[in-house]
Amino acid sequence: MKFVKECQADATADLVYRVCPMHLLEPGELIKNLEKGQVLEILTDYDGALEDIPAWCKKYGQEFIGLCEDECDECYKLYIRKQS
Numbered sequence: 501m502k503f504v505k506e507c508q509a510d511a512t513a514d515l516v517y518r519v520c521p522m523h524l525l526e527p528g529e530l531i532k533n534l535e536k537g538q539v540l541e542i543l544t545d546y547d548g549a550l551e552d553i554p555a556w557c558k559k560y561g562q563e564f565i566g567l568c569e570d571e572c573d574e575c576y577k578l579y580i581r582k583q584s
Contacts, residue, residue: 502566507579509541510534516545516575523549524556527580531562534582539565542578553578 511534513527523546531540542553550567557564557580565579 502564504566504568504579507539507541507565507568507577509579510538512541512543514543515549516543518544519546520548520552524552527553528556528560531580531582536582536584538582540580540582542580543575544578545575549578550576553580 511530513530515523515526518526523542523544527540527542534540542549554564556562561584563581563583565581568577568579
């Protein structure tokens with residue numbers, strides 16, 4: 501798992517309190533609206549996303565930048581860069 505301290509995002513998917521498969525479906529839709537090189541931030545409290553999101557990126561040719569745990573909101577922040 502890659503960890504990042506801070507990352508600038510071009511769009512955010514707030515998926516807190518959502519579980520499988522929404523943590524994969526909604527980012528997939530949102531990333532379609534981004535330009536190549538732009539970054540999508542995913543906010544989630546679903547532990548399964550920590551494995552699922554990087555695997556999804558690999559499967560669909562997107563770059564998983566990393567994970568930043570937000571201690572204030574008790575959620576994870578995952579970052580994806582659109583590659584195609």
